[in-house]
Amino acid sequence: MLTTTKPMAQLLKDWQQAKLITPLDRHFALELAAIEGLSSDDADYDLFLLICAMLSQQLSNQHSCLLISSIELANPMAEDIGHHPYAMADNASCQITVTHQQVIDSIGKFYAVTTVSNIETSDTDTPMILDNGRLYLNKYFFFETQVANKLKQLSQTNIATNNPQLPSYLTALFPIQPELNGQLNWQKIATATALTKALAVITGGPGTGKTTTVTKLLLLLQTQQTESAKLTIRLVAPTGKAAARLSESIKASKNRLRSELAQDNSANQPVLLSALAAIPEEASTLHRLLGVIPHSHQFRHHKDNPLRLDLLVVDEASMVDLPMMYKLLSALPAQARLILLGDQDQLASVEAGAVLADICAGLKNTDQDMQAISTWRMHYSRQQADTIKQLTQQDVSQFISTNQPFGDSLCMLMHSHRFKGDAGIGMLANAVNSSNVDNVRQVWRRGYAELNWFEHQLNHQQDNLGKQQLLTLSVEAYQPYLAMIQANQQDTQHSYSPQQIIEQYNQYRMLCAMRAGEYGVDGMNIAITDSLRQAKLIEPKHEFYLGRPIIIQSNDYNLGLFNGDIGLVLQDELNPSRLMTHFIKADGSLLKVLPARLPKHDTCFAMTVHKSQGSEFDKVSFVLPQRPSVAQWQLLTKELVYTAITRAKNHFYCLGSAQVFERAVKQVTLRASGLAQRLWHN
């Protein structure tokens, strides 16, 4: 079944040394083999070790399971080994000499593995579970099946809308838009979806109106309640920054609606205004909602102590990983409704799974090629299409599908109100998102004012001219907030508040694809710090200097600081001789922390694209490595590039080489998971 150049236990050691697998992967395999009662004399020992190590490796790479059919039989470590100098020089390889199906059959015979078929949960306690050619760790199988069951159950829960006024309210909130040219108003359809289903998933790229839509639909939901029994609504996002942005967006959206409704003299006005007031404005993080218990992975709220709410809105849902989604869904009270908002094309969560992408997977239009404008297609049951028509007068009958009931809960907004018409950032984001390299080239060639390319280009002295240009630009972009700090020191009459300075600092950010190296966050932070020092905008004589931006790298529940929180070292207004790190919390309040008390942190002139999710900046620069290593190539995906571009509101600069940019655009993230299958095909 297996031919190896060395005994498998030795191969695992070699692969670990070559960093193809981690020590955890190797020990996991050896430990389970011992539990299975296998020794090197047993015929299946090598296969067992290999499969266990690969499963563990898949989990470290954020997959939920090991898809057996994706194993390269001729060389299971082929992808990595092919590039690796150690492995190429040595003969540390193996080959599976049977078919994938025979591998599946053999795995199914191990005591440590329970095979399940077409059942959705398992109470078995074997360490691994085999389902439909996918091998799971028991825990991940449990998470995945529970998440699928709960989402399907919510999606199948219809909510009766018997208020005869509802269509008229919908018309008031979604007046005919001439620019739609008679096309469907998806914001209105999304609203009807959330009014009629316990689960609504509203996805779309930046500026497609997710927050605007959700504000209107929350308003309409509140009109369905009596004055004394309004819904308890909670708004959450995965990070503090994303929660703060959600709060700001909801406030802005409520203000816009309030002034629109003030113009409306119809009989609807008082009801709608009163419902508008019942929409909360404060958003919190998922962790805060669930109730963190310090030094524990458990939360205060769970199945037996559910949250007290009627409706939960989760923004930036693409950042929520599988275990977190499980915990969140378990803590939902039985009657609660759920609305998930997010951009399915962004980077998937840092931990295992790609829950939002899996939820949307059934909408992928497999009939169309990548050149097509839209690669998505909605699916509605006839009953849901009728309900939508009745409430909104929007005819979605062209999207009627049988056997896709989960589609009734989904709605995708495709028209960006931020990137109008042929705006460069929107065009580039679309071209990248569809992995279309020709279109990407065309967009760059058109020379849009809001897009700037800096090529990695070395001169005779080995100075990188592109990098120099980007550093000059970064000094200019950071100068305004540093000038505000300097003005505060010189002129006590006209002092800028910490909030104003932080807001100015947030206008620009450098995002790096990588953490380490000259072109990673580490190297670029050093380079910008040096450039700002030369420009006399900062004086980094000590570790904490005026204007130093700080990003928190671990959670400190006592201080209320969390991984990814960003603040600035500024003079304390109450005691100007003292420096404090100033953070703006999700609720808009200011948190001041003595620099010496900060948990693990870094400088934040440059940050990773991953950490920038949920944030937006007026100007963004994106730095790609000059010569990516094998490991770095794997991280350079089109989701990473798309996420970086869509953080920019008005200007996007990129330092890179065309070859690296284009190869990244072609590399699409695929995470092994059975969630899409469970939601759409079971």
Ligand SMILES: Nc1ncnc2c1ncn2[C@@H]1O[C@H](COP(=O)(O)OP(=O)(O)OP(=O)(O)O)[C@@H](O)[C@H]1O
């Ligand atoms: N139907 C519409 N017609 C005109 N403008 C709209 C419409 N919907 C939204 N907008 C405007 O587009 C902008 C972005 O809307 P919104 O913030 O709701 O989008 P979003 O999808 O939540 O964005 P983000 O991805 O940034 O969270 C806002 O200025 C909003 O007023």
